[in-house]
Amino acid sequence: xxxxxxxxxxxxxxxxxxxxxxxxxxxxxxxxxxxxxxxxxxxxxxxxxxxxxxxxxxxxxxxxxxxxxxxxxxxxxxxxxxxxxxxxxxxxxxxxxxxxxxxxxxxxxxxxxxxxxxxxxxxxxxxxxxxxxxxxxxxxxxxxxxxxxxxxxxxxxxxxxxxxxxxxxxxxxxxxxxxxxxxxxxxxxxxxxxxxxxxxxxxxxxxxxxxxxxxxxxxxxxxxxxxxxxxxxxxxxxxxxxxxxxxxxxxxxxxxxxxxxxxxxxxxxxxxxxxxxxxxxxxxxxxxxxxxxxxxxxxxxxxxxxxxxxxxxxxxxxxxxx
Numbered sequence: 001x002x003x004x005x006x007x008x009x010x011x012x013x014x015x016x017x018x019x020x021x022x023x024x025x026x027x028x029x030x031x032x033x034x035x036x037x038x039x040x041x042x043x044x045x046x047x048x049x050x051x052x053x054x055x056x057x058x059x060x061x062x063x064x065x066x067x068x069x070x071x072x073x074x075x076x077x078x079x080x081x082x083x084x085x086x087x088x089x090x091x092x093x094x095x096x097x098x099x100x101x102x103x104x105x106x107x108x109x110x111x112x113x114x115x116x117x118x119x120x121x122x123x124x125x126x127x128x129x130x131x132x133x134x135x136x137x138x139x140x141x142x143x144x145x146x147x148x149x150x151x152x153x154x155x156x157x158x159x160x161x162x163x164x165x166x167x168x169x170x171x172x173x174x175x176x177x178x179x180x181x182x183x184x185x186x187x188x189x190x191x192x193x194x195x196x197x198x199x200x201x202x203x204x205x206x207x208x209x210x211x212x213x214x215x216x217x218x219x220x221x222x223x224x225x226x227x228x229x230x231x232x233x234x235x236x237x238x239x240x241x242x243x244x245x246x247x248x249x250x251x252x253x254x255x256x257x258x259x260x261x262x263x264x265x266x267x268x269x270x271x272x273x274x275x276x277x278x279x280x281x282x283x284x285x286x287x288x289x290x291x292x293x294x295x296x297x298x299x300x301x302x303x304x305x306x307x308x309x310x311x312x313x314x315x316x317x318x319x320x321x322x
Contacts, residue, residue, distance in 0.1 A: 153251035154264040168227040181272040187298035203275040211264030231259040238285040
């Protein structure tokens with residue numbers, strides 16, 4: 001092949017390559033970018049609804065503060081003969097707020113058809129329950145404890161041996177040594193020339209029971225030592241108590257006269273150190289207006305708040321303790 005023909009073929013090939021490259025680049029530059037703007041628009045529109053959610057949050061917070069809380073009726077350190085007008089103001093404010101809630105409370109009736117929610121979830125707890133139910137030490141009331149088959153709950157008798165020994169805080173201090181792990185609240189006040197203490201407990205009792213208690217105690221005002229006597233029949237109070245575990249009722253004690261209202265069911269807390277999974281709801285009836293005011297002041301001093309943790313209707317105090 002001659003030199004001139006070779007040169008011509010090389011030039012033609014070069015022209016073809018350059019033309020193809022030019023046409024390809026032009027086609028890419030003229031291509032309309034359709035997909036990208038659509039995806040951008042879609043992302044922007046999907047984030048818009050998220051701005052509507054916070055508008056509903058303030059409404060739930062604004063309803064929690066009780067507007068009828070009788071601050072004047074509770075800003076006292078004790079009860080005197082001149083508190084009747086003060087109590088009237090307190091009662092009028094609190095009763096109106098409590099009427100709706102207290103009229104619908106089912107806690108005063110003993111459950112008859114309630115399915116049992118106390119069955120342990122583990123085989124060890126099931127075995128423990130069977131042993132306890134069959135043991136004569138419980139079934140015949142020995143040691144002051146009895147079993148209510150209808151309510152599926154163990155409870156203390158009216159006059160157990162413990163009634164002879166009264167109560168003081170040292171008993172609570174030593175409770176952990178017998179594997180009692182509980183929370184407690186002591187409401188102390190003066191009424192009818194006596195020092196009173198209404199104490200609440202809830203937690204783990206031994207390795208197989210969970211439960212709750214309400215105790216009524218008195219002592220002479222001249223006794224300086226903080227040791228209380230168990231309330232006499234005359235000083236006992238009418239009350240009822242329902243205990244819940246993780247929102248489910250585990251037992252209920254009917255409305256009656258008690259100096260010591262108790263309930264225990266087989267079970268184990270997830271953690272002995274955490275009793276928050278238990279909630280106690282109770283109704284306690286005071287003897288008169290002065291006792292009602294003195295007890296409510298003691299509740300407030302323990303952190304309870306009217307229309308939040310407790311309500312008042314007549315001489316009844318309805319308490320929710322979590």
